[in-house]
Amino acid sequence: MPRFSILSTFPPTRCGLATFSRSLADALLAIGSDPIRIVRAVDDLDAPSPGLAAGIAVVGELHVDRPDRTQATARLLSAADVVIVQHEYGIYGGDDGSDVVAVLESLTSPSIVVLHTVLAAPTDGQRAVLERVVAAATAVVVMTEAARALLIRHFRVDVSRVSVIPHGVPEWTTPTAGHAGDRTTVLTWGLIGPSKGLEWGIRAIASLGDVAPAVHYEILGETHPKVVAHEGEAYRERLEHLADELGVADRVAFDSRYLDADALAGRVGAADLVLLPYDSRIQVTSGVLVEALAAGKPVIATGFPHARELLHPRMIVAHESPASIGAAVRAAIARAEPVEARPQGMSWTAVAGRFRSLADSLVAARVARSA
Structure with a gap:
């Protein structure tokens, strides 16, 4: 060795x-x-x-x-x-x-x-x-x-x-079933910053008020240290204000903790869908994407290169488009979206x-x- x-x-x-x-x-x-x-x-x-x-x-x-x-x-x-x-x-x-x-x-x-x-x-x-x-x-x-x-x-x-x-990818050991009955949970996790496109996810959630069970959006992760150094928590505060302005503050939850592997596995296991609404058109590698697939979660993502390589085309959404994201979430819930094939050899x-x-x-x- x-x-x-x-x-x-x-x-x-x-x-x-x-x-x-x-x-x-x-x-x-x-x-x-x-x-x-x-x-x-x-x-x-x-x-x-x-x-x-x-x-x-x-x-x-x-x-x-x-x-x-x-x-x-x-x-x-x-x-x-x-x-x-x-x-x-x-x-x-x-x-x-x-x-x-x-x-x-x-x-x-x-x-x-x-x-x-x-x-x-x-x-x-x-x-x-x-x-x-x-x-x-x-x-x-x-x-x-x-x-x-x-x-x-x-x-x-x-x-x-x-x-x-x-x-x-981690060898997840937590159950992959999401919340039972009372809600559909959409999860985004990772370090938070303006390039994550979270505002488009929040706007999409606002368009899904008629969906049952109610769609809740969890944004998990602390603000990236370099973003904090530049502008403090202004981006997170803008997101919170947007959720309040759109009337979905009760369906958008922010958790600013940086979780260890076991705690993160539990949160991912409890989610129904993972959303990656990234603004980037050039991201060739996403650890969150492969970890979500390893956990057996359906993933909806904008069309950055790594997502196009791993996801079914129906799970790819337009960049900066709440309408496209909302339609994909609605369709995934309606058809009880099957899990993508889990990554092999990864x-x-x-x-x-x-x-x-x-x-x-x-x-x-x-x-x-x-x-």
């Missing part, structure tokens, strides 16, 4: 990449990895790094305002056999996150770069940075076929080094096994070259 290090945001940071990296690290440990070394990508909003816990050692930080730390970061990461680098434009310093390139180019161990965003219309700077990131990596992972197609179409990359490994254990197999091949190739 190769020894791994990971460069990424990481708990206690609350963001999708941090959650992804912790889940992957836990799964690698579960299938037999040695303790995993973490270098946290951090900014001024982050809490201090924790120490060693459950086989995971946070050995350093890469701050967005400290490009002089790239060489030290590379040395810390290269103490492992294989380095996994999570890539997102917003988590590293420099123009378009360019500081991570110097880290990658300084590694002495093979690297796997996981691309969480692949843009169809990147700026010149974004294209240049991503192409340098891919060129510096030993192997590249995307999580959907849509992301792979975009990468090949819009960037100059070596296709032979690009693999598709899906986003991992448990975190299975995903970790595929990362381990890829890492094994990189280590073997390195040994063969040095022989």
